[in-house]
Amino acid sequence: MATNSALKNQLANKKEATNQVSAQSLGLKSLLGTPTMKKKFEQVLDKKAPQFMASLLNLYNGDPNLQAAEPMSIVSSSMVAAALDLPIDKNLGYAWIVPFYDSKKGCKVAQFQLGYKGYIQLALRTGQYKAINVIPVQEGELIKWNRLTEEIELDLNAASSDKVIGYCGYFKLINGFEKTVYWTRDEVEAHRIKHNKAKDKKSLNNVWRSDYDAMAMKTVLRNMLGKWGILSIEMQTAFAEDEREIKDITPEEEDKSNEEDIIDYVPPEESSSKDEKSDIQQDFGFEG
Incomplete structure (x- = not known):
C-alpha cells in the first residue's frame, strides 16, 4: 500500500514530466514562450530580449520558407544575431536567418548569415x-x-x-x-x-x-x-559563424544530431478574449 509520501513523490514526478518536452515538438511561438528560452535570450540581450523575440516571431510569420524550418535551428541562428546585437529584419540587411534543405535530416533547417x-x-x-x-x-x-x-x-x-x-x-x-x-x-x-x-x-x-x-x-x-x-574578437566570431555551412551528415553525426533538446514547457491557458497581438505582448514581456 502506497504511503502519503510516496503518492506525493509520484504526483510531483508526474507533474515534472508533463513539463518536460522535446524542443522540436513545439512551434516557434510556444518554444520562445518557454522559461528556458526566455532566460537564454535575457542572458544575452537583457531588457532588449522581448523586442528581439517579437521581431523573430514577426520574421517567422512573414516567411513561409522559414516556417518550414526546424524551430530549434531558427532559435539557434537568431541567438547568434542576438549575441552580436544585430537586428534580424531582412529588410535592414544586417543579418539574415536563412532556411536551407538538409538532405540527411530530410527537412529544412535555418542558418545565420551576416x-x-x-x-x-x-x-x-x-x-x-x-x-x-x-x-x-x-x-x-x-x-x-x-x-x-x-x-x-x-x-x-x-x-x-x-x-x-x-x-x-x-x-x-x-x-x-x-x-x-x-x-x-x-x-x-x-x-x-x-x-x-x-x-x-x-x-x-x-x-x-x-x-x-x-x-x-x-x-x-x-x-x-x-x-x-x-x-575584433566580435568580428572574428561573426566571420566564423558566417562561414559555417550546412554539411552532409555522416551516420555517426546523424545519431548525435537527432538527440532532442528537452526543455521546460508550461502550456498556455486558453482564452478567447485575447487577440494575437496581446498574446505576443504577454508571452515576451510587453505591457499591454
Missing part, C-alpha cells in the same frame, strides 16, 4: 575605422581602375544605365591606413559559383536570388576586411 551592413556595423564598433563603405558601380561610372596601385576613378554622376558592372569597397583606419578594392560583376559571379553548394552551381538561391547586390557587396567587403582589416 549581411554587408552587419560587417560595417561590427567594424565601426572596434573604434579603429575612420571610414568604411561598399557600393555597386553602374555602367558609365567607372573611369579608371589600377589593380596594382589600387587607384580608382569614379564619376558617380555619369551612369549611362542601371546595369551594375562591379562593386567597390573602401576603408580607412584611424592610423591612416586605407584600402580600396574593386570587383567586376564577372569576378563576383565566378566567386559565387565556386562556393555555391547547390548541384546547379549557376543557380541563384536564398538571398542571392532575392537581393543579389547585397550579397555581392557583402562578398567584396568580407574579402577586403578578412585580408586587410583589423578584426
Whole structure:
C-alpha cells in the first residue's frame, strides 16, 4: 500500500514530466514562450530580449520558407544575431536567418548569415575605422581602375544605365591606413559559383536570388576586411559563424544530431478574449 509520501513523490514526478518536452515538438511561438528560452535570450540581450523575440516571431510569420524550418535551428541562428546585437529584419540587411534543405535530416533547417551592413556595423564598433563603405558601380561610372596601385576613378554622376558592372569597397583606419578594392560583376559571379553548394552551381538561391547586390557587396567587403582589416574578437566570431555551412551528415553525426533538446514547457491557458497581438505582448514581456 502506497504511503502519503510516496503518492506525493509520484504526483510531483508526474507533474515534472508533463513539463518536460522535446524542443522540436513545439512551434516557434510556444518554444520562445518557454522559461528556458526566455532566460537564454535575457542572458544575452537583457531588457532588449522581448523586442528581439517579437521581431523573430514577426520574421517567422512573414516567411513561409522559414516556417518550414526546424524551430530549434531558427532559435539557434537568431541567438547568434542576438549575441552580436544585430537586428534580424531582412529588410535592414544586417543579418539574415536563412532556411536551407538538409538532405540527411530530410527537412529544412535555418542558418545565420551576416549581411554587408552587419560587417560595417561590427567594424565601426572596434573604434579603429575612420571610414568604411561598399557600393555597386553602374555602367558609365567607372573611369579608371589600377589593380596594382589600387587607384580608382569614379564619376558617380555619369551612369549611362542601371546595369551594375562591379562593386567597390573602401576603408580607412584611424592610423591612416586605407584600402580600396574593386570587383567586376564577372569576378563576383565566378566567386559565387565556386562556393555555391547547390548541384546547379549557376543557380541563384536564398538571398542571392532575392537581393543579389547585397550579397555581392557583402562578398567584396568580407574579402577586403578578412585580408586587410583589423578584426575584433566580435568580428572574428561573426566571420566564423558566417562561414559555417550546412554539411552532409555522416551516420555517426546523424545519431548525435537527432538527440532532442528537452526543455521546460508550461502550456498556455486558453482564452478567447485575447487577440494575437496581446498574446505576443504577454508571452515576451510587453505591457499591454
